[in-house]
Amino acid sequence: MEIKQVTPFSKDLQGKIDFLSKRRTEINLGSVSFASPLLLAPMSNICAFPFRLLMEELGCGGTVSELISCHGINYGNEKTLRMLSIHPDEKNIGIQLFGESAESMALAAKVALESRPKFIDINMGCPVRKVVTKGSGSALLKDTSKLGHFFKTIKDAIDIPLTIKIRTGWDDDQINCKEVIHIAKEEGVEFVAIHGRTRTQQYKGRANWELLEQVAKESPLPIIGNGDLHSASIVKKRMSNSNCDAFMLARGPLRDPFIFLESYKEDDDKISFTPSDYWEITRRLFEYNKMYTDRERTILIMMRKHIIWFAAGLSNAGQFRNTIFKCPELEDTMKITEDYFLSLSSANKKINEDEAFMTSGHG
Ligand SMILES: Cc1cc2nc3c(=O)[nH]c(=O)nc-3n(C[C@H](O)[C@H](O)[C@H](O)COP(=O)(O)O)c2cc1C
Structure with a gap:
């Protein structure tokens, strides 16, 4: 399971990151x-x-x-x-x-x-x-x-x-x-x-x-x-x-x-993030988690929650969430996630900010 190097971001995503980070x-x-x-x-x-x-x-x-x-x-x-x-x-x-x-x-x-x-x-x-x-x-x-x-x-x-x-x-x-x-x-x-x-x-x-x-x-x-x-x-x-x-x-x-x-975006910037960008950063997080621990179960639990949060507000997120929760294997979870993100035509999110989200924490 040990991993030392991560998959590089695509040119497109890295370009957007570099452009906005310069601001x-x-x-x-x-x-x-x-x-x-x-x-x-x-x-x-x-x-x-x-x-x-x-x-x-x-x-x-x-x-x-x-x-x-x-x-x-x-x-x-x-x-x-x-x-x-x-x-x-x-x-x-x-x-x-x-x-x-x-x-x-x-x-x-x-x-x-x-x-x-x-x-x-x-x-x-x-x-x-x-x-x-x-x-x-x-x-x-x-x-x-x-x-x-x-x-x-x-x-x-x-x-x-x-x-x-x-x-x-x-x-x-x-x-x-x-x-x-x-x-x-x-x-x-x-x-x-x-x-x-x-x-x-x-x-x-x-x-x-x-x-x-x-x-x-x-x-x-x-x-x-x-x-x-x-x-x-x-x-x-x-x-x-x-x-x-x-x-x-x-x-x-x-x-x-x-x-x-x-x-950091300005009004006339045409940049937007895509479903494929979501997949790339999810894969990056997965790779970092593999560096952090070799316990598959810990990684599965960690990835599940991030994947579900990342998907919040996207098309069919509810159905996707149910599938993820039922999947017991880490590699399968990642494959289902890749298929889900790459099947979307847009990453426009519909989130109701007034709905309670994570109402407990340590600070
Ligand atoms: C799940 C969760 C865990 C948290 N853990 C900590 C923590 O370990 N230390 C801390 O100082 N604050 C912790 N907090 C509080 C946050 O840092 C932050 O103060 C709080 O969530 C309000 O900011 P937000 O509205 O941007 O979420 C936690 C919050 C959440 C939701």
């Missing part, structure tokens, strides 16, 4: 440079190197790993340590850690440095009960008196930038992101990504962009705005008029893997 403008957030202000947000069980690297190739300016347990790292848990792996071609990647103890986080951060990320990010947004009851994730927002020590201990342990990803606060009565940003600034944190919801909100309602804009306007640190940037048109609109220094996209790229490139 990217590099940015610095604190001392961290990115190829563009449009970044891939961390997502558990999704943002291992195969998807991250594919998204970098498809125009995103930088990525962050899924949240990784500091205790799992410190115990030497094999699965956790694999999550730290970074592909040599990844350029702008941060590793996100979670934990409640400053000392355990500092120890784990030192181990994470061995993978050579550009920065270490702290998860301060995870709303999941199992994480929060132990005092990590968004629970860190509850008692700000401990944060100075928390940041300092981790920062002192590493020689690369430290960053944080937070929510706006715990609940509507405790919107304290501004205070957290100020403490972070004091302790030398480089930038802050904010998911514009409170912990209590989980994934309900809308991200509060009014608040994000106001916070970004006054912030002493660069701010990455995050939440509900689910289509290229929404991203473009937000980018054209925002106080935020950069933006993170999580769920959008799952259903529209070309969302970053589409966001």
